[in-house]
Amino acid sequence: MTPAAIGIDFGTTNSVVALARADGSVTTRSFPTKQGAVDAYRSALMFWREGRPPQAKIVHVSGPDALDMALGMTTEHRFLQSLKTHLSSRAFQETRLFGKLYRLEDLIGTFLSDLTTGLDGVGSVPLVSGRPVVFAGDRPDEELAVGRLATSYAKAGMAKVDFAYEPLGAAYWYARDLKEPQTMLVADFGGGTSDFSVMRFEPGGAGRLEAIPLSHAGVGVAGDTFDYRIIEHAVSPRLGKGTQYRSFEKLLPIPAHYHAAFAQWHRLSLMKSRETMAELKALIRDAVEPGKLEDLLTVIEYDLGYELYRAVSAAKIALSGADETRFSFRQMDVAIEGTIKRTELERWIAEDVGAIETALDKALAEAGIAGREVEAVFMTGGTSHVPAVRALFDRRFGAERVHIGDAFRSVASGLALLALDRQRAAMPA
Numbered sequence: 157m158t159p160a161a162i163g164i165d166f167g168t169t170n171s172v173v174a175l176a177r178a179d180g181s182v183t184t185r186s187f188p189t190k191q192g193a194v195d196a197y198r199s200a201l202m203f204w205r206e207g208r209p210p211q212a213k214i215v216h217v218s219g220p221d222a223l224d225m226a227l228g229m230t231t232e233h234r235f236l237q238s239l240k241t242h243l244s245s246r247a248f249q250e251t252r253l254f255g256k257l258y259r260l261e262d263l264i265g266t267f268l269s270d271l272t273t274g275l276d277g278v279g280s281v282p283l284v285s286g287r288p289v290v291f292a293g294d295r296p297d298e299e300l301a302v303g304r305l306a307t308s309y310a311k312a313g314m315a316k317v318d319f320a321y322e323p324l325g326a327a328y329w330y331a332r333d334l335k336e337p338q339t340m341l342v343a344d345f346g347g348g349t350s351d352f353s354v355m356r357f358e359p360g361g362a363g364r365l366e367a368i369p370l371s372h373a374g375v376g377v378a379g380d381t382f383d384y385r386i387i388e389h390a391v392s393p394r395l396g397k398g399t400q401y402r403s404f405e406k407l408l409p410i411p412a413h414y415h416a417a418f419a420q421w422h423r424l425s426l427m428k429s430r431e432t433m434a435e436l437k438a439l440i441r442d443a444v445e446p447g448k449l450e451d452l453l454t455v456i457e458y459d460l461g462y463e464l465y466r467a468v469s470a471a472k473i474a475l476s477g478a479d480e481t482r483f484s485f486r487q488m489d490v491a492i493e494g495t496i497k498r499t500e501l502e503r504w505i506a507e508d509v510g511a512i513e514t515a516l517d518k519a520l521a522e523a524g525i526a527g528r529e530v531e532a533v534f535m536t537g538g539t540s541h542v543p544a545v546r547a548l549f550d551r552r553f554g555a556e557r558v559h560i561g562d563a564f565r566s567v568a569s570g571l572a573l574l575a576l577d578r579q580r581a582a583m584p585a
Contacts, residue, residue, distance in 0.1 A: 157177075157276065158276040158277040158281065159175035159176055159177060159276070159277050159281060159572075160176055160177055160178040160281060160282075160576055160579070161175075161176040161281055161282045161283070161284070161572050161573075161575035161576040161579060162174070162175060162176070162275075162277065162278070162281060162282070162283045162284075162572060162575060163176070163182075163283075163284050163285075163286075163325065163567075163568045163569065163570065163571025163572030163573070163574065163575055164268075164271070164272075164283065164284075164285045164286065164568060164571065165285075165286045165322065165325065165567040165568035165571065166199070166240060166264075166268065166271075166285060166286065166305075167199055167240065167346055167347060168199060168238050168240045168241055168292070168346055168347030168348040168349075168378075168380065169198070169199055169237075169238070169346075169347035169379070169380075170196035170197060170198055170199060170347075170564060171196070171197045171198075171199050171267075171271055172184055172185075172195055172196055172197070172564055172565060172567070172568035173185040173197075173271060173272065173275070173568060174565070174568035174569040174571065174572035175275075175572060176572035176573055176575065176576045178576075180332075180573065180576065182569045182572050182573060184564075184565050184568060184569065185275065187219060187220065189220040189221070189224075190220075190224060191220075194220065195564055195565060196564040197218075197219045197220070197271055198218075198219045198220050198222065198223055198237075199237060199238065199239065199240065199267065200218060200219065200222040200223060200226075200235065200236065200237040201216055201217075201218050201222055201235075201236045201237075201239075201263060201266065201267055202216060202217050202218075202222040202223075202225055202226050202229075202233055202234065202235045202236070203215070203216045203233065203234045203236075203253045203254065204216075204229065204231065204232065204233040204234070204254075205232070205254045214253060214254050214256055216266065218266070218267050218270040218271070219270065219271070222235065223462060226459060226462060227462065227463070233459070234253050234254075234428070235459055235461075235462070236263065238347065238348070238380070239260065239263055239264050239267065240264075240292070240348060241292040241293070241348045241380075242260055243260070243264075243291055243292075243300070243301035243304050243305060244291035244292065244293045244296035244297045244298065244300055244301035245293050245296075245297070246297065246300065248260055251263075260304060260308075261304050261307045261308045261311060262311065264304070264305070264308035264311075265307070265308040265309070265310075265311025265312045266311075266312075268308055268309060268311075268312035268314070269311070269312035269313065271312075272312065272313075272314070278313060278314060279313050279314055279315070279316070282318070282575040282576070282578060282579045283314055283316065283317050283318065283575060284317070284318045284319070284320050284325075284571045284572070284574050284575040284578070285305070285309065285317050285318070285319055285320075285571070286319070286320060286321070286322035286325050286567055286568070286571055287301075287302065287305065287319045287320070287321065287322065288321075288322060288346070288348070288349040288351055288374055289321050289322070289323065289349070289351040289352070289353070289372045289373060289374030290349055290351065290373070290374030290375055290376060290515075291349065291376070292348035292349050292376040293376055294376075296376065302319065305319070306319075318575070318578065320571060320574055321351065321353055321372055322344045322346065322351055322567050323342040323343065323344040323351045323352060323353035323372070323567075324342070324353055324355070324367070324369065324570070324574065325344075325566070325567040325568065325569075325570035325571035325574060326342050326344045326534060326536045326561060326566045326567050326570055327340060327342040327353060327355045327357070327367065327534065327570065328367065328570030328571070328573050328574050329561065329565075329566045329567070329569045329570035329573065330342070330532075330534040330559065330561060330566070330570075331355075331357045331367070332570075332573060334357055334359055335359060336359070337356070337357065337358050337359070338356075338357050338531050338532055339354070339355070339356050339357075339370075339525065339529060339530055339531050339532075340354070340355045340356075340357060340530070340531065340532045340533070340534060341353070341354050341355075341516075341519070341520075341530045341532075341533045341534070341553070342354075342355060342533075342534050342535075342536075343516070343533065343534070343535045343536070343537075343540065343549070344536050344537055344567060345378050345379065345535070345536070345537030345538065345539035345540050345545070346378050346379070346537055347378055347379050347380045348376060348378055348380055349374050349375065349376050349377070349378050350374060350375050350377055350378045350512050350515060350539070351372070351373075351374040352371075352372070352373045352374060352515055352516055352518075352519040353369060353371070353372050353519065354369075354370040354371045354372075354519050354520065354522075354523035354525065354530070355367055355368065355369055355370065356368040356369075356370055367574075370522075370523035370524070370525070371518075371519050371520075371521075371522035371523035371524075372519065372522075373515045373516070373518040373519035373522065374515055375511050375512060375514070375515040377508045377511045377512055378537070378539050379472075379537070379538050379539045381505070381508050382472060382501075382505050382508065382539065382542065383465070383468050383469065383472065385501070385504040385505050385508070386468045386471060386472060386483075386496070386501065386504070387464075387468060388415075388504070389500070389504050390471075390483055390492075390494060390496055391464070391468070391485070391492055392415045394448060394451070394492045395415070395448055395449070395451050395452040395455065395492075396410050396414075396415070396443070396445065396448040396449040396451075396452050397410070397412075397415040398410075399443065399444055399445045399448055399449070400443070400444045400445075401439050401442040401443045401444065402442045402443075402444070403442065407444065410439060410443070410449070414427075414432075414436070414452065415452075427456050428456055428457065428459070432456070433453070433456070433457065436449060436452065436453045436456075437453065440453065451490045451492075454488050454489070454490050455487075455490060458487075458488050460487045460488060460490065463485065463487050464485055464487075467483065467484060467485040467492075468483075471483045471496055472501070472542070473541075475496065475498045475501050475543075476541050476542055476543055478498070479497065479498050479499075480495055480496065480497040480498060481495070481496055482494075482495055482496075483495070483496050498543065501544075502543075502544045505542075505544060506544075509544050509545060509548060512545065512548070513548055513552075516548075516552070527552050527553055530553060530557065531557070532557055532559060533549055533553050533557050533558045533559065534559050534561055535549065535558060535559070535560050535561065536560070536561035536562065536566040536567065540560055541560070546558075
C-alpha cells in the first residue's frame with residue numbers, strides 16, 4: 157500500500173524509514189537479515205569486483221548484508237560506513253574504488269536508493285528527511301552539507317525532499333498524543349552529533365499539532381566520540397600508539413595520524429591504500445615495538461574494523477549497567493584484552509559530556525527559558541543510556557521529567573508525521 161507520507165532518518169550508524177498513513181498511523185519499514193527482520197538499516201556499503209578485466213564489473217551491497225559479506229569475504233573489497241560524517245567537509249570530495257571515481261553524493265545516493273528500493277510512493281508522496289542541527293566535523297559547512305544531502309536524494313530518485321531537524325522529528329513522535337500545551341526539550345543523540353531543540357507544542361484542531369520551535373543547538377559529539385575514547389585509551393596503545401621508531405640513530409614517535417584515523421570508523425576503511433600499507437611496513441622494520449604495529453597492519457589489511465567496533469560497542473553498553481567490564485578482541489592472531497572501569501570511561505568522556513552540556517545551555521539560552529520552565533525532556537538515541545549523560549539531564553531537570561524514547565524509530569516516525577502535517581497544511585481549506 158502506498159503511504160501518505162515518508163520520513164527518513166539517515167543516520168551515521170543506522171538508518172530508518174517510517175511510513176505514515178492518512179489516518180496518522182505510522183509503521184517503520186522492515187528489512188530482512190540472516191538474523192531476522194530489523195527496522196534499523198546499517199548505514200554501510202561494501203564494494204568488490206566480479207570477473208576478470210576487461211569484463212570485470214564493480215558490484216556492491218548495503219546495510220546488514222554489507223556487514224555480513226565484509227566479515228566473511230577474503231578477496232579484495234572496500235567496506236564504507238559513517239558516510240554522513242563527511243557531508244560538511246570539503247576534504248572528502250571523491251574516492252576511487254577499484255579504479256572508478258565516486259563522489260560522496262554518488263555513494264550516499266547509492267545507499268539511499270538501496271534503502272528505499274521497492275517502496276511504493278518514493279518520489280511521489282511527501283518526504284521529509286532528518287538533518288542534524290550541527291553537522292559533524294571540526295568546521296562544518298552547513299550549506300555544503302545540505303546541498304550534498306539533497307543531491308544524494310536526487311540521485312536516488314527523490315528530487316522532492318524536505319529537511320527537518322532530527323530532534324524535531326523526535327519531538328513530533330513524543331508529542332503526538334498531547335492533549336495539553338507543553339514546553340519540551342528534545343535531545344537526539346546520534347552516532348556523530350548531539351542535537352537539541354526546545355519546542356512549544358499546542359494541540360490544534362483535527363488532531364494536528366502546532367509545533368512552535370523556540371531554539372535549536374547541537375554539537376559534533378555523540379556515540380562515535382565515546383567509542384573513540386575507548387579506542388584512544390584502551391586499544392590504540394596496544395596497536396603502537398605512543399611507541400617509537402629509529403631514524404638515523406634517533407628515536408622518533410610513531411606518527412599520530414595513523415591512530416587518529418584508525419580510531420574513527422568512517423576513516424578506517426580509507427586507510428587500506430597501497431601507500432599507507434607501504435608506510436606502515438617501513439615503520440615496522442624500524443620500530444622499537446614492531447609487534448604492536450604489525451597488529452595494527454593486520455587490523456587494516458584484513459578489514460577487522462567492524463569486529464573491533466563490536467568489541468568497543470559491547471564494552472560501552474556493558475558499562476551502562478555495570479561498574480566495570482572485560483574488554484576482549486581476538487581476531488587473526490591480534491589479541492587485545494583488559495578491564496575497563498566505568499569511572500575510567502567517565503574520566504575519558506568528561507570533556508565530551510561538558511561539550512554536550514554547553515550545547516544544551518545554548519539551546520535554553522536561545523529559547524529564553526530556564527531549566528525549570530521545561531515541562532518534559534525527551535531523549536532518544538543510544539547515548540541517552542550512557543550513565544554520565546543520563547545523570548547530566550537528571551541533575552538539570554529532575555528524573556521525573558526525563559523520558560527515554562525508542563532509539564531507532566522515534567526520529568523517522570516523527571518525520572513521517574511531520575511530512576503528513578505539512579501536506580495537510582498545504583491543502584486548500
